Amino acid sequence: MHFFVTGCAGFIGSNLTDRLLQDGHTVSGYDNFSTGLHEFLTLARKNPNFNLITGDLLDRDLLTHSMKNCHFVFHFAANADVRFGTHHPNKDLEQNTIATFNVLESMRANNVKQIAFASTGSIYGEAPITPTPETAFFPTQTSLYGASKLAAEGLIQAYCEGFNFQSFIFRFVSILGERYTHGHVFDFYHQLLKNPDNLLVLGNGKQRKSYLYIQDCLDAVLCAVLNAKEKVNIFNLGTDEYCEVNDSISWICDYLKLSPQKKYSGGERGWIGDNPFILLDCTRIRQLGWQPRLTIQQGIMHTIQYLHQNPWVMEMRS
Amino acid sequence: MHFFVTGCAGFIGSNLTDRLLQDGHTVSGYDNFSTGLHEFLTLARKNPNFNLITGDLLDRDLLTHSMKNCHFVFHFAANADVRFGTHHPNKDLEQNTIATFNVLESMRANNVKQIAFASTGSIYGEAPITPTPETAFFPTQTSLYGASKLAAEGLIQAYCEGFNFQSFIFRFVSILGERYTHGHVFDFYHQLLKNPDNLLVLGNGKQRKSYLYIQDCLDAVLCAVLNAKEKVNIFNLGTDEYCEVNDSISWICDYLKLSPQKKYSGGERGWIGDNPFILLDCTRIRQLGWQPRLTIQQGIMHTIQYLHQNPWVMEMRS
Numbered sequence A, B: 001m002h003f004f005v006t007g008c009a010g011f012i013g014s015n016l017t018d019r020l021l022q023d024g025h026t027v028s029g030y031d032n033f034s035t036g037l038h039e040f041l042t043l044a045r046k047n048p049n050f051n052l053i054t055g056d057l058l059d060r061d062l063l064t065h066s067m068k069n070c071h072f073v074f075h076f077a078a079n080a081d082v083r084f085g086t087h088h089p090n091k092d093l094e095q096n097t098i099a100t101f102n103v104l105e106s107m108r109a110n111n112v113k114q115i116a117f118a119s120t121g122s123i124y125g126e127a128p129i130t131p132t133p134e135t136a137f138f139p140t141q142t143s144l145y146g147a148s149k150l151a152a153e154g155l156i157q158a159y160c161e162g163f164n165f166q167s168f169i170f171r172f173v174s175i176l177g178e179r180y181t182h183g184h185v186f187d188f189y190h191q192l193l194k195n196p197d198n199l200l201v202l203g204n205g206k207q208r209k210s211y212l213y214i215q216d217c218l219d220a221v222l223c224a225v226l227n228a229k230e231k232v233n234i235f236n237l238g239t240d241e242y243c244e245v246n247d248s249i250s251w252i253c254d255y256l257k258l259s260p261q262k263k264y265s266g267g268e269r270g271w272i273g274d275n276p277f278i279l280l281d282c283t284r285i286r287q288l289g290w291q292p293r294l295t296i297q298q299g300i301m302h303t304i305q306y307l308h309q310n311p312w313v314m315e316m317r318s
Helices: A011-022 A036-044 A060-066 A089-110 A144-163 A184-194 A216-226 A245-256 A296-309 A313-318 B011-022 B038-045 B060-066 B087-108 B146-161 B184-194 B214-227 B245-256 B296-309 B311-317
Strands: A002-006 A026-031 A050-054 A072-075 A114-120 A166-172 A175-176 A196-200 A210-214 A233-239 A262-263 B002-006 B025-031 B051-056 B072-075 B114-120 B164-171 B174-176 B198-201 B212-213 B232-237 B261-266
Touching: A002 A011, A011 A026, A011 A036, A011 A216, A026 A036, A026 A060, A036 A050, A036 A313, A060 A089, A072 A089, A072 A233, A089 A114, A089 A144, A089 B087, A089 B146, A114 A144, A114 A216, A144 A166, A144 A233, A144 B087, A144 B146, A166 A216, A175 A216, A175 A296, A184 A196, A184 A245, A184 A296, A184 A313, A196 A245, A210 A296, A216 A233, A245 A296, A296 A313, A296 B146, B002 B011, B011 B025, B011 B038, B011 B214, B011 B232, B025 B038, B025 B060, B038 B051, B060 B087, B072 B087, B087 B114, B087 B146, B114 B146, B114 B214, B146 B164, B146 B232, B164 B214, B174 B296, B184 B198, B184 B245, B184 B296, B184 B311, B198 B245, B212 B214, B212 B296, B214 B232, B296 B311
Parallel strands: A002 A026, A002 A072, A026 A050, A072 A114, A114 A166, A166 A233, A175 A210, A196 A262, B002 B025, B002 B072, B025 B051, B072 B114, B114 B164, B164 B232, B174 B212, B198 B261
Antiparallel strands: none
């Protein structure tokens, strides 16, 4: 098959691209390199079945032209910066909501009918039910990021009804592993590299978070795309556990053999819109036969090893 | 108080404007007259407390400038055309989602912190539960209109969390009464005026729909704004009944003393995205003391009388 991958140079998008190419597919990858890295495409670019388009999703003409002859779209490009949403509210609107609209319109122009979309557990806001299932309640948004992803989901669903598309919508917990470049684990590692004696923790450190290892995430995505048959297929993706921010700190410190002085900014939330407890009910995707291979702790260890072995990633992000 | 009303020349917006002025408030009304009518503002324009700004919500500079010194925003402007969403998908995105973003950003620039928003029962899609309560399940969008309103709701909620706004979100059933200019009742009346012998009905006529009379709607909106105290306040607004499309046809025909030949396009749905059963659970707003004064049948009769007495409305919409 010929896949179109938006955000092909991003953390998840580049790993997905490698996986699809490895499975023998053709991939047209689209990225504006605003946060994506050329280094993440080193392997893909050696593959004759890979075609890179450098472009922005707000450039609908280029997008529509680039999607020609593709069969299926993985829309994985996004502004993934949850924490600083209130600093620049237009960013989530443009790069998540309007970008998704452009992807859908380009699909319509090219008669491409299937889309897989990287949504987020953040759309549940502060969920009244944990573990949170896909259908349990009408959520209230607590972040511009969550709101923009909810808007994108709604658009995709309306296109399924109105234009006979089929969609696979994935509500991720935080994903980590090789090429991971932002979030708690990255921040802690980054701080400790610069100053091994002190660590600033946003919130009280007791926020309960869920993580999923990137290769487990991709297994789940491909399992769903192969097996789910509804018009709109929505899946939570995570492990069945959570950890406290303090747990991940102690695992990282153990690995690095450090005992920094911890300073907490205090409060249940690390920032406005931070969610103090994320745990998704992933029964639905498990019923298709998927299960994660790594625990949260193992996923964090893989991530720290990767960052340790690839110091250039830290340098590029600093 | 000094209110800012978007869509002040529309069906609901103009009735709201009249009500606010009648209650002694000052109103700055904003409309681009794409569907609003100057005739609906005849009363308002005689009031020295009314100030009309002709502008588009996509013109953020004008919007921000116009909102100066206002205390509270009623955001009632919208593309309200549910049925033809798939004919021009950009319209819902621009006039509902992006327009709402612009309203929120203009509020932020003017330090206005309270917003009432005209949302819709359409965001529930084809609800698995009827009567449908505000919080019962995560909806799936079946129309671009619903998707765009859901996106707007999400944005408003995120601004409440991120920028300390307070919001009043109203999920309306179909509203009718004086100045009503589109929807089933309008279409049937319009058809029968042109040809009293034949009536084309989209779907099988058995779609179950809910309607609320405009003055009852405004009572509920003002009741909520005065009494609801949460950061995000969401209310379904409707009566506790529904009627079949066939019921409304027979009431209209009785009123007009006509017995047209009915032709049905067939199917459970009148068009792609049409919802075969809309009934909202309005317990929450009733708990604040509100109740509707007119039944659905009485609301439809008021509407037909209004259209009968104001033939210019039909002419302008034909």
